[in-house]
Amino acid sequence: AQSVTQLDSHVSVSEGTPVLLRCNYSSSYSPSLFWYVQHPNKGLQLLLKYTSAATLVKGINGFEAEFKKSETSFHLTKPSAHMSDAAEYFCVVSDSSRGAQKLVFGQGTRLTINP
Amino acid sequence: GAVVSQHPSRVICKSGTSVKIECRSLDFQATTMFWYRQFPKQSLMLMATSNEGSKATYEQGVEKDKFLINHASLTLSTLTVTSAHPEDSSFYICSATKGAIKQSPYNEQFFGPGTRLTVL
Numbered sequence: 508a509q510s511v512t513q514l515d516s517h518v519s520v521s522e523g524t525p526v527l528l529r530c531n532y533s534s535s536y537s538p539s540l541f542w543y544v545q546h547p548n549k550g551l552q553l554l555l556k557y558t559s560a561a562t563l564v565k566g567i568n569g570f571e572a573e574f575k576k577s578e579t580s581f582h583l584t585k586p587s588a589h590m591s592d593a594a595e596y597f598c599v600v601s602d603s604s605r606g607a608q609k610l611v612f613g614q615g616t617r618l619t620i621n622p
Numbered sequence: 623g624a625v626v627s628q629h630p631s632r633v634i635c636k637s638g639t640s641v642k643i644e645c646r647s648l649d650f651q652a653t654t655m656f657w658y659r660q661f662p663k664q665s666l667m668l669m670a671t672s673n674e675g676s677k678a679t680y681e682q683g684v685e686k687d688k689f690l691i692n693h694a695s696l697t698l699s700t701l702t703v704t705s706a707h708p709e710d711s712s713f714y715i716c717s718a719t720k721g722a723i724k725q726s727p728y729n730e731q732f733f734g735p736g737t738r739l740t741v742l
Contacts, residue, residue: 516663528660543733548631548735549735550626550668550715550717550732550733550734550735551715551717551733552733553730573705597665599667608654608656608671608719608729608731609668609671610666610668610731612665612666612667613665613667614663614664615663615664615665
């Protein structure tokens, strides 16, 4: 079965500095991978997705992620953090053995931005 | 747009009572809706998948008689927690897709803001 592990439960960076949120996946199939963001009192929003096309995926709000099969990783990065980036981030894999729609979530990484 | 709402956002109830949570797609028709549960500092766990007009498909370990799901229209799905107990306290999140379930490619799910249930 597919699974994802987010290596940091909490990441704190200063505004204007790079952001790195780490995610490793386990999959018996060619995975589809996603990053979602959850702001307080708002629904989860899709940041970006990897579905076996280009390994470097660009998303919204300046975020991008690189699929590295050799490392089974899908880390999320952003060159320069903004205060509005403070939120909970989830790395997600699609369980293709159960149909492409079943999502398996990581435990989340809380991103704090310091002024 | 693709906006999903949930009502109520918070609910507190006494042990033994039933609670209904609504999930609505506001600007699109949702053939498929999903219900998730999120415990504090934990990830979201899929509880069930519902298709309009048919019975929900529950994930292993989820009691279908306790968590009643109704997807009576293309814009509304409800989750009823029957005879709620303190261990049912959690954050319940729904999502919806614009079209029918497909094996591939991924059909984006649009998430509601969640409902926090506290059972005393």
